[in-house]
Amino acid sequence: SVAEQLTPVLKESKFKECGRITPEEFIAAGDHLVHHCPTWSWAAGDETKAKSYLPKDKQFLITKNVPCLRRCKQMEFSGVERIVEDVEGEEGWVTHDTEGDEDESNENPSEMTLDNSKIDEIRAKNESQNADNNSNDEDDEGEAMDMEDFEESGMLDNVDPSVAIIQPVEKKNPITSESDDSIVHTRTYDLHIVYNKYYQTPHLFLIGYDKDENRKLLTVEEMFEDVSQDNAKKTVTMEQHPHLGPSMLAVHPCRHSDLMKKFIQIAEEGGNELSVHSYLIIFLKFVQSVIPTINYDYSQNITI
Amino acid sequence: MSDKNKVFQYVQLKSVVSPDFWYKLAETKLNIEKLNENSKNIFGSFTNFNSQNCVVNLDCTAFNSHFKPRINSFHCHGTLLNRNTIESFKDSDKAELLKKEGEQLIDNIVNGLCLEDPTLLVPFILLSYADLKKYNFYYWFAFPASIDPVFYENSTPQKLVDVFPQQDIANFNDTYRNFEDQRLVSFFLCNEKLEIKLLKDLIRCDNLEGNLKEVDLNLTYFSFSDPSEYENPAWPLRNFVFMLLKLCPNLIGKQIKVISVRQDSKRTLTPSLIFTLDLQAVKINEKDEIKWTGWERNNQGKLLPKMSSMGESMDPEKLSDHFS
Numbered sequence: 001s002v003a004e005q006l007t008p009v010l011k012e013s014k015f016k017e018c019g020r021i022t023p024e025e026f027i028a029a030g031d032h033l034v035h036h037c038p039t040w041s042w043a044a045g046d047e048t049k050a051k052s053y054l055p056k057d058k059q060f061l062i063t064k065n066v067p068c069l070r071r072c073k074q075m076e077f078s079g080v081e082r083i084v085e086d087v088e089g090e091e092g093w094v095t096h097d098t099e100g101d102e103d104e105s106n107e108n109p110s111e112m113t114l115d116n117s118k119i120d121e122i123r124a125k126n127e128s129q130n131a132d133n134n135s136n137d138e139d140d141e142g143e144a145m146d147m148e149d150f151e152e153s154g155m156l157d158n159v160d161p162s163v164a165i166i167q168p169v170e171k172k173n174p175i176t177s178e179s180d181d182s183i184v185h186t187r188t189y190d191l192h193i194v195y196n197k198y199y200q201t202p203h204l205f206l207i208g209y210d211k212d213e214n215r216k217l218l219t220v221e222e223m224f225e226d227v228s229q230d231n232a233k234k235t236v237t238m239e240q241h242p243h244l245g246p247s248m249l250a251v252h253p254c255r256h257s258d259l260m261k262k263f264i265q266i267a268e269e270g271g272n273e274l275s276v277h278s279y280l281i282i283f284l285k286f287v288q289s290v291i292p293t294i295n296y297d298y299s300q301n302i303t304i
Numbered sequence: 305m306s307d308k309n310k311v312f313q314y315v316q317l318k319s320v321v322s323p324d325f326w327y328k329l330a331e332t333k334l335n336i337e338k339l340n341e342n343s344k345n346i347f348g349s350f351t352n353f354n355s356q357n358c359v360v361n362l363d364c365t366a367f368n369s370h371f372k373p374r375i376n377s378f379h380c381h382g383t384l385l386n387r388n389t390i391e392s393f394k395d396s397d398k399a400e401l402l403k404k405e406g407e408q409l410i411d412n413i414v415n416g417l418c419l420e421d422p423t424l425l426v427p428f429i430l431l432s433y434a435d436l437k438k439y440n441f442y443y444w445f446a447f448p449a450s451i452d453p454v455f456y457e458n459s460t461p462q463k464l465v466d467v468f469p470q471q472d473i474a475n476f477n478d479t480y481r482n483f484e485d486q487r488l489v490s491f492f493l494c495n496e497k498l499e500i501k502l503l504k505d506l507i508r509c510d511n512l513e514g515n516l517k518e519v520d521l522n523l524t525y526f527s528f529s530d531p532s533e534y535e536n537p538a539w540p541l542r543n544f545v546f547m548l549l550k551l552c553p554n555l556i557g558k559q560i561k562v563i564s565v566r567q568d569s570k571r572t573l574t575p576s577l578i579f580t581l582d583l584q585a586v587k588i589n590e591k592d593e594i595k596w597t598g599w600e601r602n603n604q605g606k607l608l609p610k611m612s613s614m615g616e617s618m619d620p621e622k623l624s625d626h627f628s
Contacts, residue, residue, distance in 0.1 A: 034375075038571055039354070041374045046328060046364040057372055065356070145442070147608050150394060160451050160597045164313035164536035165605075190322075207323065207617075214603050217323060219616050238623060244324035244364050245331065246617040 007198045009053045015276045019260030020200035023053045029279040030061050030193070036281070039063045039296075043192075045243030054195060059243050061193040061280070068187040068208065068294045073225045075293060186211040187218060187226065189294050193280060194242055201256035202283050205241050206291065207248045223249050231290045251290050259286055312457045312581055315532050317350070317428075317539045319445040319600055319610075321362045326434070326441045326614050328364035329386065333434055339388055348380040348428060349373035350540070352529040354569040358538040359531065360428065360447070376481070376567065378490040378529055379423035386432045393433035393442055393609075398599060405429050406448040406596040413547045416509035422491035425543040431609075439618045444609035445600040449542045452595065453549065453586035457579065458559060461535060464576035472498045477573050480565065489529065491544045494563060496523040507551055515552040521560055525578070530564035537564045537579065545581065549588055557584055 014020040021029065034040050042058040044050070050059055189208045196203035208218040208226065224232045227249065239250035263282055267274045274282065284296065337344075346366040350359065353376035360380050365371060373379060383405060387393040409427055411417075418424045432443040465473065476498035483489045483500070493501040507515050516524075526548065532538035541562065548555055559582050566575040602608045615622050 039569065043374060044365055044368065044372060046324070047368040047370065056370075062374075145390065145611075147602070147611060150609050152398065152607070158451055158595045158597055161311050161454050162313050162451070162542070163597075164315045164534070166315055166534055166536075215320060217612070217614070217616065220622075241324070244322075245327035246323045246614070247623055248617065 009197060013276070014200065015260075015279070016264060019257035019262075019264060021202075021276060021279055022200070023051075023195055023197075025276045025279065026195045026202065027055065027058055029277055029281075030058065032277040033061065033280040033284075037063075039066075043243070046245065049243050049245070051195070051197070051242075053197070060195070062190065063296055064190045065188045066191055066294055066296045067211075068189055068226055070184050070293050071225045072228055072291070072293045074184070185213070187222075188215070189226070189291075189296075191294070191296055192241065192244075192248070193283075196253045199253040199256065201253045201260070202280060203253045204251040204283075204287050205239070205248045206250075206294070220249075226291060226293055228290050228292060236290060251287060256283065310457050312455050312579075313536050314449075314539050314542050315358045315534055315536045316598075316600070317358050317360050317445075317447045317531070319348075319362065319428075319430075319443075320359045321443070321612065322364070323612075323614055323617050324364040325362045325366055326439075326612060327618060328367050329384075329432070329441070330434055330436055330439075330618070332367060333386060334436070337386070341386070341388055341392075344384040344386070346382040346384045346430065347371040347373075348382055349377040350380060350426065350529075350531040350538075351377040352531050352565055353377075353567045353571065355531045355566070356533060358534075360426075360445075362430075373486070376486075376571075378426070379421075379487060380426040380428055381424055382428045382430055384430045384432065386434065388433075390433050390435070390442065393431065396431055398431075398444075398446070399596075401429055401431065402446055402448050402596045402598060405446070406450065406594065406598075407591060409448060409543065410550075410591055410594075413550055414509060416504075418547055419504040419507055419509065419551075421487050422503055422544075423487045425491060425547060426540045439613065439615040441612045441614060442609055443612070446598045447539055447600070448596050448598040449539065450546055450589070450594045451597050452589050453546075453583075455545075455584075455586055456582045458582045459580050461564075461577040461579050463574075464563060464578055465574055467578055468498055473573055476500070477571075481567075481571065491526075491528045491540075494525040494527050498525075500527075509551060512551055512553055516554050521555075521558055525561050525563045527563040527565055530566050530577075532564070533566070533575065535577075537562070537577075549583065549586060555583055556586055556588070559583065 009023060013022060013025060015025060030042065034042060040061050040063045043060055043062045044057050045059045047056070050056060187208050188211050189206050192205040194203045194205060206223070208223045209215045210218060210222075220238055224236070227236045231251070235252045235255070236249055237252065238247045240247050241250075260279070260282065263286070264274050288294075288296075346362070347368070348360045348362045348366060350361070351374070361377075362382075366382070366384075371379065385396065385401070387396065405427055409425070412424045427448055429446040429448070430443060431446075432441060434441050468476075476494070479500055480489055488502055488504075489500065492503060493506055495501060506519075526544070528537075528541055528544055530537050530541065541564070545562075548560075559580055562579040562581060564577045564579065565573065566577070567573060568575050599607055600610075602610060617623070
């Protein structure tokens with residue numbers, strides 16, 4: 001954005017004071033995250049879009065194929081959400097009681113009690129989606145060519161005995177109800193943490209795939225199903241990824257520094273001092289309230 | 305042994321293309337290449353860290369001039385052939401493209417380039433057509449490999465942790481993971497203490513008869529970073545063995561041990577395997593006799609291209625719906 005271009009790079013640390021970080025602090029916190037959570041790594045992105053105030057190889061952070069076993073939208077039907085934060089009189093962030101229940105839910109699907117009308121709604125939606133998929137194969141609008149048209153004779157002439165045929169493992173989706181219609185597809189997300197120069201905070205981008213359908217890219221509406229409904233389309237919108245190009249879901253950073261400041265204060269009141277190194281680990285912790293069903297890795301428990 | 309005479313088999317690589325790759329391809333096509341149909345060198349990568357499905361990943365960094373894969377990932381060297389029309393995409397001679405790329409691989413092996421940069425053993429072709437009106441991308445990957453030689457597996461694979469002492473594995477893992485130029489540990493050798501030996505230091509392309517002549521094959525492990533999580537190794541081993549047979553005629557008729565280096569999510573080498581290959585009955589074909597294989601199959605196992613619809617993240621019209 002223009003505002004971002006005109007904002008000077010933050011040089012002095014504003015971490016304690018305002019909850020904001022400099023690019024150097026972003027790098028330090030990123031190195032710390034990568035060290036403690038090996039599923040995260042630095043990425044360079046498109047070199048023509050690289051930011052000069054960040055090292056070439058450390059433009060942003062990425063973790064791939066994070067499982068998302070169920071839809072946030074469904075979780076909220078069971079009413080496990082509560083409002084915990086009310087940041088300075090503004091509309092509060094909504095969080096969910098998700099602690100520990102990811103594992104339990106695998107063994108105990110009945111925990112996800114949906115009332116019948118909701119089940120019907122989802123079932124109807126699944127059916128109509130399936131119908132779409134069957135009739136149009138890959139493209140919703142039916143504009144794409146039929147891939148079978150590309151079949152060629154002669155390509156199978158070379159028999160190759162050295163190819164291992166791997167049967168796709170039929171992994172039972174843990175969240176299925178008795179009826180086959182309401183199988184919840186497992187999705188995977190790629191998460192990206194970008195440095196936002198204007199807000200001087202991390203900026204989370206995410207993009208999702210349907211794991212059960214050959215890693216097909218989710219539609220925007222589908223991705224919004226995995227965002228806490230109070231944040232969907234408000235704090236979470238489609239935004240162009242500054243290092244890659246295409247648009248992805250992004251958690252708007254306007255409130256990050258305030259929340260971070262709050263965390264620092266709470267820690268101080270408890271006699272602890274938060275180090276700027278832990279910034280991203282804390283950040284991921286509070287962002288979890290926006291995307292409660294996406295199980296990304298954070299290995300450290302921060303006690304506040 | 306019951307497993308005797310079991311043909312040694314590899315799991316084919318599978319392409320996974322990120323949306324930002326198509327975004328960059330479209331940008332390059334519109335602003336730079338325009339109607340140019342010349343082939344272009346691009347990069348992909350594979351990883352043996354917590355890997356699934358033997359995947360080769362492509363994203364927008366494929367077009368970077370200085371390609372650096374993520375940590376514990378390795379270069380794949382691609383030739384992008386982006387066609388201007390769906391007809392020329394369809395009519396491209398797939399067998400000829402494969403042969404051309406395969407012969408390039410042989411040249412790189414014979415002139416020693418693959419010893420200097422072993423990741424050149426993982427080439428690919430990406431044949432594509434971009435329908436930029438509808439943001440549909442048609443594409444087909446090939447990972448070239450010579451069908452011959454076919455050879456046999458002498459025993460079931462062993463686990464690395466069952467064969468080597470813990471301390472040797474820990475030392476190896478430390479050196480391996482922190483190797484400055486990751487490309488050199490894509491394919492390499494190990495001695496009986498799991499010390500890394502580089503291909504370029506042990507094999508020469510100007511004295512084939514002398515290659516690995518003095519080496520005790522019982523104490524030598526041909527090693528590679530394996531993106532497979534299955535009992536079979538992934539495709540890249542195929543070209544490695546092909547190169548070894550081409551450059552080290554001493555190996556023909558012998559048995560070799562291969563370490564498939566695999567890391568789990570905690571970066572330990574617990575999933576790593578050791579294969580024993582019987583190279584007795586191998587036949588080395590001349591360049592023009594070689595039959596090439598490698599076009600990717602779709603999920604139904606058919607030899608067909610794939611298509612990605614990127615309207616949702618690229619079409620300004622669709623995107624504006626979500627901003628309103």
